[in-house]
Amino acid sequence: MTTAALIVAAGSGTRAGGGTPKQWRPLKDRRVIDWTLDAFEKAGVDFTVLVLSADDPHAWTEFSGKPGLILAKGGAERAASVLNGLKALDGRGVDKVLIHDAARPCVSTALIHGIINALDLGPAAAPALAVTDALWTGADGSVTGTQDRNGLFAAQTPQGFRYQDILAAHLAHPGGAADDVEVARAAGLDVRIIPGEPDNIKITRPEDFARAERILGVDMDIRLGNGYDVHRFGPGDSVILCGVEIPHEKTLQGHSDADVGMHAVTDAIYGALAQGDIGQHFPPSDPQWKGAASEIFLRHAANLAREMGFTLSNVDCTLVCEYPKVGPHAAKMRSVMAEILGIEASRVSIKATTSERLGFTGRGEGIAAIATAALVKP
Numbered sequence: 001m002t003t004a005a006l007i008v009a010a011g012s013g014t015r016a017g018g019g020t021p022k023q024w025r026p027l028k029d030r031r032v033i034d035w036t037l038d039a040f041e042k043a044g045v046d047f048t049v050l051v052l053s054a055d056d057p058h059a060w061t062e063f064s065g066k067p068g069l070i071l072a073k074g075g076a077e078r079a080a081s082v083l084n085g086l087k088a089l090d091g092r093g094v095d096k097v098l099i100h101d102a103a104r105p106c107v108s109t110a111l112i113h114g115i116i117n118a119l120d121l122g123p124a125a126a127p128a129l130a131v132t133d134a135l136w137t138g139a140d141g142s143v144t145g146t147q148d149r150n151g152l153f154a155a156q157t158p159q160g161f162r163y164q165d166i167l168a169a170h171l172a173h174p175g176g177a178a179d180d181v182e183v184a185r186a187a188g189l190d191v192r193i194i195p196g197e198p199d200n201i202k203i204t205r206p207e208d209f210a211r212a213e214r215i216l217g218v219d220m221d222i223r224l225g226n227g228y229d230v231h232r233f234g235p236g237d238s239v240i241l242c243g244v245e246i247p248h249e250k251t252l253q254g255h256s257d258a259d260v261g262m263h264a265v266t267d268a269i270y271g272a273l274a275q276g277d278i279g280q281h282f283p284p285s286d287p288q289w290k291g292a293a294s295e296i297f298l299r300h301a302a303n304l305a306r307e308m309g310f311t312l313s314n315v316d317c318t319l320v321c322e323y324p325k326v327g328p329h330a331a332k333m334r335s336v337m338a339e340i341l342g343i344e345a346s347r348v349s350i351k352a353t354t355s356e357r358l359g360f361t362g363r364g365e366g367i368a369a370i371a372t373a374a375l376v377k378p
């Protein structure tokens with residue numbers, strides 16, 4: 001089955017204001033049209049017809065010759081634009097066509113697939129939301145009556161059809177239809193209602209841009225990283241764990257101050273950023289890091305995260321040792337780590353476990369630490 005998307009982008013966007021037609025205006029880091037085209041590309045349609053205003057030579061130049069993209073001229077009304085797009089698909093072996101407003105950039109892959117699949121069961125399928133608010137009639141700023149909302153739906157796009165059916169329906173229609181479902185029904189086609197998505201809004205008025213940005217903003221970049229480190233014990237009288245010096249009968253050995261917990265957290269952050277590990281940024285072969293405070297490494301990782309546009313959401317570190325006991329120092333460790341990371345202590349977890357006297361940690365030969373970091377870019 002060959003599936004095409006038909007995206008109407010030839011309107012003037014009068015109600016949205018702003019001078020430039022809404023489909024060409026910015027939305028987050030791209031334009032409205034880019035989000036819409038991208039949604040159908042991601043959904044894997046075979047090709048796309050983009051209906052553009054004949055009065056916009058820049059748009060035609062920009063999109064001409066793009067693989068998988070067919071251009072068609074817009075008409076005076078939406079229905080005329082759709083018909084021109086349908087004609088442009090003639091002779092290309094299209095079975096299913098999904099007609100969509102360029103002004104609905106938040107459409108999801110799941111909804112597109114839902115419509116495509118529903119066309120295996122009938123000639124037409126379209127998304128809609130059952131009306132949940134009370135409906136009134138009004139005049140001169142006053143309510144003049146109420147309207148029964150039972151059985152009423154708010155229509156969305158993409159509206160999907162078998163290609164030959166909807167082409168014939170549009171050719172036979174006298175014009176003035178609100179949408180393609182009205183055209184299809186006028187031709188006697190049965191249209192299946194698919195649950196629409198509240199986020200699939202149509203940008204119609206100026207405030208809709210901010211709504212669409214909020215919806216698209218949910219698609220944030222969330223990264224997780226893990227870190228693991230081990231340091232052995234040697235002669236001494238204290239250890240440094242997560243930035244806190246704790247009296248102990250031995251010390252941890254290492255090239256730096258051997259703060260095993262801080263190293264694990266640092267590596268977790270580098271891991272989330274896919275930026276290597278501590279050894280890569282601060283090679284042990286470099287004498288300048290001999291005896292260095294591990295705070296330098298952790299600050300570097302946290303700053304790198306910020307430079308790459310991420311916010312550190314939380315870190316969680318588990319120290320594995322029989323002794324020293326970590327519990328009495330955990331609160332201090334959390335506040336020290338939080339200060340270095342530049343986040344609230346409530347986002348830093350430091351805990352400990354023994355290994356039931358098993359293995360090198362159980363025999364008191366060293367301490368291991370494992371950590372997770374979560375980073376978020378809105």
Ligand SMILES: Nc1ccn([C@@H]2O[C@H](COP(=O)(O)OP(=O)(O)OP(=O)(O)O)[C@@H](O)[C@H]2O)c(=O)n1
Binds near residue numbers: 023075077104
């Ligand atoms: N002659 C037209 C009119 C509309 N559309 C497209 O149909 C979609 C839905 O229409 P609507 O929201 O009404 O857009 P506009 O007509 O551009 O808006 P307005 O009515 O505010 O001018 C939009 O993607 C719009 O670009 C089109 O391709 N050709």
Ligand SMILES: C[C@](O)(CO)[C@H](O)COP(=O)(O)O
Binds near residue numbers: 101154155156179204
């Ligand atoms: C097709 C449509 O998106 C269905 O909701 C809508 O009817 C087109 O926009 P308009 O605001 O009705 O012109």
